[in-house]
Structure formats: structure tokens, C-alpha cells
Amino acid sequence: MADRRENVVIFPFMAQGHIIPFLALALHIEKTTNYTITFVNTPLNINKLRSSLPPGTSSIRLLEIPFNSSDHGLPPNTENCDAVPYNLVLRLLEASASLRPVFKRLIEGMVDEQGGEQPLCIIGDIFFGWMASVAEELGVFHAVFSGAGGFGLACYYSIWLNLPHREIKDDDDRFLLPDFHEASEIEVSQLPLAMSEANGRDSWSVFHRKHLPEWTKSNGVLFNTVEGFDRTGLTYFERKLNKPVWPIGPILLPIENRKRTSKETEFCKEWLDSKPESSVLFVSFGSMNTISPSQMMELAKALESSNKNFIWVVRPPIGFDINSDFKSDEWLPRGFEERITKSKQGLLVHKWAPQLEILSHKSTSAFLSHCGWNSVLESLSHGVPLLGWPMAAEQFFNVKLLTETIGVCIEVARGKQCDIKYKEMATKIESTMSDCEKGKEMRRKACKVRDIINDAMTDDGSSVKAMAEFFDAARKTMRSGRKRHVS
Ligand SMILES: *[C@@H]1O[C@H](CO)[C@@H](O)[C@H](O)[C@H]1NC(C)=O
Numbered sequence: 146m147a148d149r150r151e152n153v154v155i156f157p158f159m160a161q162g163h164i165i166p167f168l169a170l171a172l173h174i175e176k177t178t179n180y181t182i183t184f185v186n187t188p189l190n191i192n193k194l195r196s197s198l199p200p201g202t203s204s205i206r207l208l209e210i211p212f213n214s215s216d217h218g219l220p221p222n223t224e225n226c227d228a229v230p231y232n233l234v235l236r237l238l239e240a241s242a243s244l245r246p247v248f249k250r251l252i253e254g255m256v257d258e259q260g261g262e263q264p265l266c267i268i269g270d271i272f273f274g275w276m277a278s279v280a281e282e283l284g285v286f287h288a289v290f291s292g293a294g295g296f297g298l299a300c301y302y303s304i305w306l307n308l309p310h311r312e313i314k315d316d317d318d319r320f321l322l323p324d325f326h327e328a329s330e331i332e333v334s335q336l337p338l339a340m341s342e343a344n345g346r347d348s349w350s351v352f353h354r355k356h357l358p359e360w361t362k363s364n365g366v367l368f369n370t371v372e373g374f375d376r377t378g379l380t381y382f383e384r385k386l387n388k389p390v391w392p393i394g395p396i397l398l399p400i401e402n403r404k405r406t407s408k409e410t411e412f413c414k415e416w417l418d419s420k421p422e423s424s425v426l427f428v429s430f431g432s433m434n435t436i437s438p439s440q441m442m443e444l445a446k447a448l449e450s451s452n453k454n455f456i457w458v459v460r461p462p463i464g465f466d467i468n469s470d471f472k473s474d475e476w477l478p479r480g481f482e483e484r485i486t487k488s489k490q491g492l493l494v495h496k497w498a499p500q501l502e503i504l505s506h507k508s509t510s511a512f513l514s515h516c517g518w519n520s521v522l523e524s525l526s527h528g529v530p531l532l533g534w535p536m537a538a539e540q541f542f543n544v545k546l547l548t549e550t551i552g553v554c555i556e557v558a559r560g561k562q563c564d565i566k567y568k569e570m571a572t573k574i575e576s577t578m579s580d581c582e583k584g585k586e587m588r589r590k591a592c593k594v595r596d597i598i599n600d601a602m603t604d605d606g607s608s609v610k611a612m613a614e615f616f617d618a619a620r621k622t623m624r625s626g627r628k629r630h631v632s
């Protein structure tokens with residue numbers, strides 16, 4: 146291993162949707178630079194990370210920050226957002242903010258240990274605005290890293306700070322963002338639940354309105370996105386924070402660091418190999434989501450009546466234990482699984498599928514997705530257009546960008562409570578995958594976006610340059626800081 150030096154400290158919020166993009170970032174920095182990387186998290190999450198970074202395979206140092214969930218009104222041994230019911234998510238966020246003094250001591254201890262040498266930079270989570278203040282106190286360069294895209298996060302940020310939907314008249318269902326007009330009108334139905342109910346005094350508003358403004362103390366924001374198709378949101382943050390943004394994506398978790406089972410991967414691959422080119426719809430809503438029983442019925446009918454091939458990652462519907470066995474007879478139309486298996490039209494995969502392998506397979510034609518940003522990047526990296534069914538957080542705004550601006554997506558449903566009509570959905574599936582003008586246009590655009598992504602990741606591409614500029618800025622700041630310190 147080359148001689149590694151200046152230390153990059155990385156600390157994501159305790160949720161798989163945050164830890165995974167940060168891990169991808171850490172592995173990317175490890176591969177492309179000579180910096181030392183210290184990945185901070187709470188003990189149970191660090192434990193889990195050890196299995197994705199077996200000893201000897203990586204120089205990334207995993208560092209535990211002391212945390213006991215019982216001290217924060219959380220169930221014992223609860224350190225990950227994925228392990229808490231929705232009503233405790235906010236408590237976990239608040240608990241994470243209380244790590245502020247502990248984190249400061251951790252960095253001070255690290256500096257002592259390294260003979261007084263400060264880290265090169267601290268890269269923190271979008272939910273850890275407080276970390277920018279700690280870094281400022283310590284005199285260390287700090288950036289926020291967003292696993293979300295520029296546009297989606299800009300809408301999210303602006304809405305929490307302004308709550309513009311509180312101002313609209315009762316009979317109106319859309320509004321503009323006062324500091325982000327470029328986003329055009331947002332519909333009330335595009336707001337995630339906590340946001341739509343927010344009034345400025347609720348706990349979510351209080352948390353976000355305390356911590357999001359602290360980003361101004363940061364030195365800038367790293368985005369897992371590509372300048373070429375996500376400029377509008379980046380401009381919003383440059384203007385709002387008066388700080389640089391560095392679009393460095395897509396940074397995806399390498400296949401070898403993903404949880405995978407070779408049996409399922411082989412099975413999906415063989416099934417896809419047996420299908421014609423560009424003929425299969427991939428259906429998956431990410432590791433955090435499932436849909437209601439009635440939505441599941443309608444989706445099954447839509448898939449079957451579309452006459453398109455599909456791979457569908459199924460999980461028990463809302464209201465049932467997510468880890469229980471999947472009951473096809475109960476949750477899907479009568480005879481559905483037998484019919485689609487016999488005709489080879491569809492493949493049901495339980496809980497988990499090798500997403501990257503499926504999206505990169507030439508038989509895959511479109512992706513019906515919740516449009517979490519990571520899934521969007523994985524899909525577009527392979528030129529696969531999307532059918533969007535946003536369910537939470539900034540996913541609604543991702544779909545807005547993908548449909549209205551980039552033109553690589555059709556929205557097929559909105560939210561966890563929406564009514565699905567299978568005929569309508571089948572029509573949308575058809576028009577995305579068939580040879581009609583709309584379908585061809587979307588696929589053409591998706592391939593164009595794939596080319597933009599490939600260009601961004603070449604040696605003089607925009608994302609590679611942005612990463613270099615980020616490290617230049619950190620080195621410059623830290624050197625001048627040290628000089629001042631010495632003189
Ligand atoms: C890392 O260090 C090695 C050995 O000192 C050097 O040859 C290489 O160019 C460095 N790589 C980067 C990306 O700085």
C-alpha cells in the first residue's frame with residue numbers, strides 16, 4: 146500500500162441510505178487518492194461495516210463513536226434508522242445531534258494521537274449541520290456530502306426553511322418556492338408526509354430549521370450527482386450558501402462491496418439471458434419501502450396485462466411483518482405466480498435482487514422505481530429510463546426533475562397512499578417500453594444521459610475535476626490555517 150497521509154474524516158447519519166453512499170465515497174477516495182480515511186459511526190454500525198470491508202481488503206479505518214441508544218429514549222441496541230419504527234426516526238436524528246460534543250472530543254483525541262496534525266477535512270451528513278460548526282471551532286475544512294441529487298435536495302432544503310405550502314389558499318394545490326423559482330410549481334401531493342404537515346412548530350421543522358442553516362458554516366457541498374443534468378439545484382446551493390458545490394458523481398458502491406448471494410445473482414442473470422434485448426421491466430422500491438396490499442394487487446395486474454417481461458422484487462405489503470415469508474396466494478391475484486412462471490413472463494425475487502447486475506444487463510429496458518437518488522444514478526448510468534413511483538423524502542422532486550427537465554421518466558404513481566388503476570399503469574409501462582414515439586424518445590434521452598455520465602467520469606470529466614478541486618480547496622485552507630498557527 147502506498148504511503149498514505151493526510152486524514153479524511155467521514156461521518157454519515159446512521160441509516161443504510163446514508164451509510165452506503167458514504168461508504169461508496171470512502172472507497173472512491175481510497176482508490177483515487179493517497180489520503181488516509183477514517184470512517185466514523187456508532188458501534189453497531191461500525192460492526193456491520195466490518196463485514197463489507199474485510200481486513201486486508203481496505204485501508205479505511207473504522208472508528209466507533211460512543212453511543213448508547215438507551216440514553217436517548219430509543220430501544221436498546223438501536224443505532225440505525227432502518228431498525229426503528231417511523232415514529233422514532235426523529236428521535237434518532239435528535240440523538241445524532243447530541244453527539245456534537247462527543248464528536249468534537251473524538252477529533253481532538255485524533256489530533257493528539259497524530260502529534261498535533263489536524264485532519265485534511267471532515268465530510269459530514271446533510272442531517273449533521275452541527276458538524277460544520279464543530280469543524281469551524283476546530284479550524285478544520287468541512288464539507289457536507291449529499292447522497293441526494295442537487296435538484297431534489299434544493300427543493301427539500303427550500304421547503305423546510307420556507308414552508309411555502311402553509312401560505313397557499315385552500316383551493317390551491319400548487320406553489321412556488323420563494324428562493325428557488327427555477328424549480329417551477331410543486332404540487333402539494335409531492336410533499337412527503339412530515340413536510341406536508343409541518344407548521345414550523347412541529348419537531349421535524351424545529352430540527353431541520355435548526356440544522357439546515359448551519360450549512361453556511363461549511364466550506365461547501367459535495368454532491369453525488371453530475372453537473373451535466375443537475376445544474377439547477379447546484380446553482381441554488383451556490384447562491385444560498387455562497388459556497389462552492391462539487392458535483393462528483395455518480396459514485397456507486399462497487400459490486401464486490403455489496404451484499405449479494407451468488408445463487409440469486411446467477412438465477413436472475415440466466416433468466417435475463419433467455420430474454421430478447423431491451424424487453425424486461427425491473428421493478429424494485431429500494432430496501433426501505435413496500436406498498437399497500439391493494440397497490441400490490443393492482444401492480445401485479447398491471448404487470449401481467451402489460452404483456453411485458455418483468456423482474457419484480459417483492460416484500461410483504463404494508464401492515465405485515467417485512468421479514469415474514471411472502472404469501473403469493475394472499476397478496477397477489479389468484480394464480481398470478483403460476484401463470485407468469487409458466488409463461489416465463491415474469492420472475493418474482495424475494496426481498497433482495499442484484500440491482501446493478503440487472504440494470505447493466507442488455508435485456509433490461511426500464512426500471513419501475515421509487516426513484517431514490519442512488520437507484521436513479523444506477524439506472525441512468527446504464528441508459529435505462531425510469532417509471533417513477535416516489536414514496537418518501539426528496540424522491541418526489543427527483544421524479545419532477547427526471548420527467549419535466551431530463552425527460553427520462555414517466556411518473557406512474559405518487560406516494561404510499563395513492564390509488565393505483567392497473568389499466569392506467571399498464572398503459573404507461575407499454576408506452577415506456579414499446580416502439581411508440583414517447584418510448585423511443587425516453588430511451589434515446591436515457592442513452593444521452595449515460596454518455597454525459599461516462600464523460601463526467603473520464604480523467605478530465607466534470608466529476609473528476611470537481612473531486613480534485615474539492616481536495617485542492619481543503620489543502621489550501623488547511624495549509625494557510627497551519628501557517629497562521631505557526632506564525
Ligand atoms: C500515491 O503515492 C504514490 C507513491 O508515493 C505515487 O506514485 C502516486 O502518484 C500517488 N497517487 C496519487 C493519486 O496521488
Ligand SMILES: *[C@@H]1O[C@H](CO)[C@@H](O)[C@H](O)[C@H]1NC(C)=O
Nearest residue numbers: 188212213214215216221222
Ligand atoms: C446502555 O445503557 C443502559 C442503561 O443505562 C445499560 O444498561 C447498558 O448496559 C448500556 N449498553 C452498553 C452497550 O453500554
